[in-house]
Amino acid sequence: MDNALGSLLIVSLVLLAVVASGLLAIYSWTRIDHPVSESYGLLMAADSLWAGGYLLMILGAGGLLMEFGLFIKGLFSGLAGVAWLLFVSEYTGDSEWIPRWVWWLLTAEAVLFGLLVGVNPGGLAITSVLVGEFGLFTFAVETAGPIVVGQLLFATVLLGASFFFLGRFILQTQNVFRYQALIILGIGIAVYISVVLFVSGVQIHPLVDPTPILFNIQALGVGWALYRYDFLKLAPVVVTRFFREMNDPVLIMNSEFVIADYNEAADELVDGLETEVPIGEIDDTDFSRTLRKHVDTDGSEEFTTLVTDGGQRQTYDIEQTKVTDQFEITQGYVVVLRDVTDRKRRERRLRNQNERLAEFADIVSHDLRNPLSTATGWTELTTRRLATDDPDLDEITDGLQRVSTAHSRMDELIEVLLTMAREGQTVDDPEAVSLQSVATEAWSTANTDDLELVVRSDLTIEADPARLKSVFENLFRNANDHAGATTVFVATVETGFVVEDDGRGIGADDRESLFEFGYSTDEEGTGIGLAVVKRICEAHGWEIQATASTYGGMRFEISDVGTAEESAEP
Numbered sequence: 001m002d003n004a005l006g007s008l009l010i011v012s013l014v015l016l017a018v019v020a021s022g023l024l025a026i027y028s029w030t031r032i033d034h035p036v037s038e039s040y041g042l043l044m045a046a047d048s049l050w051a052g053g054y055l056l057m058i059l060g061a062g063g064l065l066m067e068f069g070l071f072i073k074g075l076f077s078g079l080a081g082v083a084w085l086l087f088v089s090e091y092t093g094d095s096e097w098i099p100r101w102v103w104w105l106l107t108a109e110a111v112l113f114g115l116l117v118g119v120n121p122g123g124l125a126i127t128s129v130l131v132g133e134f135g136l137f138t139f140a141v142e143t144a145g146p147i148v149v150g151q152l153l154f155a156t157v158l159l160g161a162s163f164f165f166l167g168r169f170i171l172q173t174q175n176v177f178r179y180q181a182l183i184i185l186g187i188g189i190a191v192y193i194s195v196v197l198f199v200s201g202v203q204i205h206p207l208v209d210p211t212p213i214l215f216n217i218q219a220l221g222v223g224w225a226l227y228r229y230d231f232l233k234l235a236p237v238v239v240t241r242f243f244r245e246m247n248d249p250v251l252i253m254n255s256e257f258v259i260a261d262y263n264e265a266a267d268e269l270v271d272g273l274e275t276e277v278p279i280g281e282i283d284d285t286d287f288s289r290t291l292r293k294h295v296d297t298d299g300s301e302e303f304t305t306l307v308t309d310g311g312q313r314q315t316y317d318i319e320q321t322k323v324t325d326q327f328e329i330t331q332g333y334v335v336v337l338r339d340v341t342d343r344k345r346r347e348r349r350l351r352n353q354n355e356r357l358a359e360f361a362d363i364v365s366h367d368l369r370n371p372l373s374t375a376t377g378w379t380e381l382t383t384r385r386l387a388t389d390d391p392d393l394d395e396i397t398d399g400l401q402r403v404s405t406a407h408s409r410m411d412e413l414i415e416v417l418l419t420m421a422r423e424g425q426t427v428d429d430p431e432a433v434s435l436q437s438v439a440t441e442a443w444s445t446a447n448t449d450d451l452e453l454v455v456r457s458d459l460t461i462e463a464d465p466a467r468l469k470s471v472f473e474n475l476f477r478n479a480n481d482h483a484g485a486t487t488v489f490v491a492t493v494e495t496g497f498v499v500e501d502d503g504r505g506i507g508a509d510d511r512e513s514l515f516e517f518g519y520s521t522d523e524e525g526t527g528i529g530l531a532v533v534k535r536i537c538e539a540h541g542w543e544i545q546a547t548a549s550t551y552g553g554m555r556f557e558i559s560d561v562g563t564a565e566e567s568a569e570p
Contacts, residue, residue, distance in 0.1 A: 007135025021048035075114025139207035375406035442472035496561030503553035
């Protein structure tokens, strides 16, 4: 390439950098309302004016215009470094922790550097300016003095900080904007290496300073990475925090149900999550099956998992949003898991309260009305007998005895109603209690005859001690009076604890009725004990289930039990 064509190419590139960067600055400020776009606009303006200063040096042909261009070039080269750091910090979200005064200080330093270049005291900024003909134009290139060298070192620090921000951002994000950030980082490093080579003496021509062109190429490349796919319509830092800081588990899948991204909360909840892995191949098969069913049916599914630290089941509502392109073709899914455990617990308590009200109404309308009707009938009959001329004292005594028996039955039912109402009240202020201590204490007062107790638990739970003791007493008495057991076992399970025995058990068809008021397998049983146990469990927010024991008898499993360690967590 001859000198004429080479010089024309250099001047054209400088002019293109001035115009393109200036237009991008205007576009960023006027067309897009976004902090990252605003800081990018500042970078473009600084780069444009930096290149404009170099263009004035070329057009000035060694005169006063060249000296003015040298001042503009020095001033905006310093401001370009500050603008680059501002842009990167806005992009990665690091600008939030950088005080505003830092930016004012950096700007003041850049302005001071520009003034020192313009004044050039004692030749400390520019030791000399080499002016010469190169092709069609007169070019000028300055030799750096101590002040400019110091500024280059300072700019290296700013660039290093920006590379650190970008590198950390790339490591923290999963896939979203990772490639975009890699492009920005790669362009920045490439331009920095080129500038270092130029300052070190590796030059395309002794009269040509390529740094304004290189930095404008860098800025234009960054603009392509930002605007090519309208990435700034969804800010990178917002998306990153959406995944990194959102409490709800979130994951993104493509249209083939391959995991594209997920946040830390999802990683902690769902076992085996990995990017680029189909959802059906993760370790947590229950979750993958539930999620696929939800997506396929577009329904409202719930996912229940076991949180082993607290020993409680957590229930999540699955919410999905389809990601479609401009042709309304589904390209993927955003899945958010909303923790609805507390809401479900409140719903269960409300449902239980409604069931208790219905049960109380049934007792009042049926069980209590029967003895009341009996007492009324015998009272009327006895009254008529007393009104006769020769009343039979034996009949009158029998009638009064029947009235007394009916009243006793009514008194028993009223006491049962009071007990069930009292035990069914929600436990609002539970205490940390030892399962082993309460079980042992209940055993000593439960009248268990020759039964043996084996406690295999050192768990500390949150409960009302008196009502928890009542649970154990009723379960122990049930094993002694109805099960024909020899040993009762109390043990810890993942979701709470169990009480089981080695007795004869009960058929599966009858287990659902065990907790109903008045149900008993013994003719002499009241059918109250297990009903009270269920009410106490519901008052704590627990669930109780009757199943077959591994020892051959009955197994009562109490789940959703909160531990003292869990309650102590902030």
